[in-house]
Amino acid sequence: MTRPRPRLFALLLTLLAGLVLAGCGASQQDTAPAPAPAPSPVAAQKPVAEPVSIDVPSIDAHSTLVPLGLNQDKTVQVPPVDQPLQAGWYRLGAMPGQVGPAVVLGHIDGNHKKGIFWRLHEMKQGDQVVIGRKDGSKATFTVTKVDQVAKKEFPTEAVYGKTAGSEIRLITCGGAFDAAKHSYLDNIIVYGTLNT
Incomplete structure (x- = not known):
């Protein structure tokens, strides 16, 4: 039996690491959740300042927020995959x-690095999510549920549908990684309600 060459072994390790940290998907389309319904009108509500940052102390996640809209195929945009530590908020829905x-x-x-929501699956009921706003104010939410669902069964209505109060959803990829498609098979979704 021959011993593997050191260079070959190093190359295999590099390829394996690339598969694990290849991003949510090979393209923006792979990383977007299911198509969002038509945005609900929020103009008649009490105005709040635009969100500019997110802090999730329980998983040590901190980021500025960039506004996201819809892709041409009506799926929700995601932050650039080459900037994995950047989070974004869906600007066509409710503001926090x-x-x-x-x-x-x-x-x-x-981009072969851990992303802002690398530990999102670790969140638990009762954890806090703090959204900073452009005017210096903050909106703090308490987590009520953490869910993992297959992307093909994305709960569009539960995530984007109408709610009685102010709520938040945090979304990332998760579950098994499909190396052939360069994409995770599931979504991790965190649900929370505004503290009053």
Whole structure:
């Protein structure tokens, strides 16, 4: 039996690491959640300042927020996969503090690095999510549920549908990694309600 060459072994380790930290998917489309319904009107609500940052102390996640809209195929945009520590908020839905679900998206990994929501699956009921706003105010949410669902069964209505109060959703990829498609098979979704 021959021993593997050191260079070959190092190359195999590098390839394996690349598969694990390849990002949520090979393309923006792979990383987007299911198509969002038509945005609910929020103009009549009490105005709140635009969200600019997110802090999730329980998983040591901190990021500025970039606004996200819809792709041409009507799926929700995601932050650039080559900037895995950047989170974004869905600007066509409710802003944090308004009635409705405010949606924040981030990568589990990307560009061969851990992403802003690498540890999102570790969150538990009662954890806090703090959204900083442009005017210096903050909206703090308490986590009510953490869910893992297959991307093909994405709960569009539960995530983007109408709510009685101000809520938040944090979304990333998760579950098994499909090396052939360069994509995770599931989504991790965190649900929370605004502290009053």
